[in-house]
Amino acid sequence: MKIAFFTDTYLPQLNGVATSVNNFYIELKKIYPDIEIIAPKIKNYDDLDKNILRLSSSKIWPTIPDSARMPLPDKEWLQLLDNDYEIIHAHGNGLFSFLGLIIARRKKIPFVLTLHTLWDQYGHYFLGGKILTPSLINKLLKTFANKSDAIIAPSEKMKHKLIALGVSKPITVIPNFVDFEKFKNLPKGFLRQKLKLESDTKILLSVGRLGKEKNFDFLIRMFSYLDYKNQKIHLVIVGEGIEKKNLTQLIQKLGLENNIHLTGGLPIDTMPSVYADADIFVFASESEVHPMVAIEAASSALPLVIIDDPAFKGIVKDRINGFISVKNHQDFSKKVRILLDDAKLRKKMEQESQKNISKQFVRKEILEDLLKVYKSLLIK
Numbered sequence: 532m533k534i535a536f537f538t539d540t541y542l543p544q545l546n547g548v549a550t551s552v553n554n555f556y557i558e559l560k561k562i563y564p565d566i567e568i569i570a571p572k573i574k575n576y577d578d579l580d581k582n583i584l585r586l587s588s589s590k591i592w593p594t595i596p597d598s599a600r601m602p603l604p605d606k607e608w609l610q611l612l613d614n615d616y617e618i619i620h621a622h623g624n625g626l627f628s629f630l631g632l633i634i635a636r637r638k639k640i641p642f643v644l645t646l647h648t649l650w651d652q653y654g655h656y657f658l659g660g661k662i663l664t665p666s667l668i669n670k671l672l673k674t675f676a677n678k679s680d681a682i683i684a685p686s687e688k689m690k691h692k693l694i695a696l697g698v699s700k701p702i703t704v705i706p707n708f709v710d711f712e713k714f715k716n717l718p719k720g721f722l723r724q725k726l727k728l729e730s731d732t733k734i735l736l737s738v739g740r741l742g743k744e745k746n747f748d749f750l751i752r753m754f755s756y757l758d759y760k761n762q763k764i765h766l767v768i769v770g771e772g773i774e775k776k777n778l779t780q781l782i783q784k785l786g787l788e789n790n791i792h793l794t795g796g797l798p799i800d801t802m803p804s805v806y807a808d809a810d811i812f813v814f815a816s817e818s819e820v821h822p823m824v825a826i827e828a829a830s831s832a833l834p835l836v837i838i839d840d841p842a843f844k845g846i847v848k849d850r851i852n853g854f855i856s857v858k859n860h861q862d863f864s865k866k867v868r869i870l871l872d873d874a875k876l877r878k879k880m881e882q883e884s885q886k887n888i889s890k891q892f893v894r895k896e897i898l899e900d901l902l903k904v905y906k907s908l909l910i911k
Contacts (some may be wrong), residue, residue: 534559534566535616537631539623541570541583545770545796546740547823548647550576551685551707552622558898560807562600569611571627584611588627616640620903623647624675632678641908643677645683645705646866649692649818654775673697685821688841704847705820705900708892714803714830715885721804722767726792732763733871736809736833738802738824739816740774741793746815746838748781749858753815755785756864757871764790764871766813769805771796806831810877811870814838822846829888834880836866845891 536556540549552568559566560582563565571588578585586607611634619635620643621628628644635642676682676698682707684690690702722734735754747768754766768778768791775793782791797805806812812828812835817827819842828835828844835853837843849855854866870877 532563532909533617534563534564534614534905535611535614535619535631536568537619537621537627537634538568538570539625539627541568542799543573543576545799547707547819548623550823551647554708554710555898555901557710558894559901562898562902567614567616569627569631586627586630588698612637613701617909618643620645620905624672628759629675632675641680641905641911642678643681643683643908644679644902645685646672646676646689646693647685647820649689649820650877669696676700677728680908683901683904686842689820703900703904705897705904706892707823707826708894709790709823709826709830709888711830711889711894714827716808716833717803717807717831719808721801722808726765726767727796728765729763732765733811734764735764735813735867736810736828737766737770737813737815738769738805738828741768741770741774741778743774744816744818745772745774746817747778749815749838749860749863750813751778751781751785751787751791751868752792753813753863754787756841757868757874762871766791767794767809768792769794769797769802772875788791802827803831805832809833811836811861811867812853815863815866816840817858819843826888826892829884832881832885834870834877836863836870838863846888848883848887852880852887 538552540546542549542553554566560708564580564657568583570583570585571715572585589604616638619631621631622645624646632642673696676693677700679700682693682700682702684693684702685707687704690704693702723732723821725732737747737750741747757764778793782788806828812833814825815838817838817840819840821842825835825843825846829852835847835851837855838858839846839855847853847855856863856866
């Protein structure tokens with residue numbers, strides 16, 4: 532089976548979609564060595580893998596995240612039409628995905644679409660949301676989804692959202708997964724050494740693109756409710772994004788410069804070591820579909836404290852491997868404090884996190900479900 536992944540974002544860009552696409556690509560390549568990825572070119576970056584094809588592209592709008600890019604017409608498009616693909620699988624719902632649909636229709640082959648992102652949460656990036664309103668974004672999403680032959684939703688949350696929008700094409704829930712072995716039993720010390728923190732420091736970790744919709748400002752304000760001055764507690768936020776300046780100013784305003792660290796983006800191969808050095812993973816985003824960072828944190832044997840949102844279903848079980856909080860600074864900080872003060876409970880939840888992830892997101896079963904979708908379309 533000759534498969535082509537068309538994706539609006541891919542490594543070395545650091546985000547959940549790029550990580551998810553790469554994980555599926557690595558596993559499918561073991562079965563189908565001819566699988567290809569078609570993704571945006573990255574300045575000053577060359578792929579060693581010849582199955583990764585890069586197209587020239589430009590940002591759609593200066594403030595929009597770099598994962599939303601417009602492929603620029605050139606001869607490389609025409610070369611794609613000559614490739615003997617049997618199925619095209621697009622990831623995201625941007626213009627690279629739309630290019631995949633055009634080529635699939637020209638070649639009369641099945642088109643599968645995985646919708647990783649709730650784009651109606653991102654309208655504020657384009658002229659403050661005055662042009663691309665949530666309702667317009669959802670209409671475009673519905674139209675695009677209904678032109679697909681099959682739709683993959685990474686979570687039940689996304690499936691219910693699509694059904695509510697009026698998407699009529701078949702929707703299969705196929706969750707994200709990680710290479711579990713990469714996150715097991717790693718030595719501690721990476722973050723403490725990088726940030727010059729003492730060995731007995733407690734680290735609250737959060738990871739993600741620094742965008743308004745990710746609610747990192749909530750975590751910063753929440754941190755001010757902890758007794759951080761009398762105890763060695765630090766909040767480390769890993770990621771890049773346009774909110775970095777605003778978050779830095781908030782940290783300074785609250786007088787938390789000594790205890791909150793914005794590391795910027797870190798190389799993807801260091802991320803397992805980043806998680807390994809943390810004590811608790813905290814996350815407050817309500818714009819997620821099936822957050823890779825939460826899966827990675829749980830795989831790293833971290834207890835999690837998260838905002839109550841259906842995107843975390845199956846990843847976080849309240850009072851089993853973490854706590855689910857309402858969107859309230861006092862409630863969230865109270866649950867973080869319980870974990871900070873109770874080493875025995877923390878240890879128990881660490882063990883439950885790894886056990887839960889290893890049972891919930893079995894790589895082999897997830898791949899089998901995806902291949903069933905492909906094969907059913909080819910039979911049709």
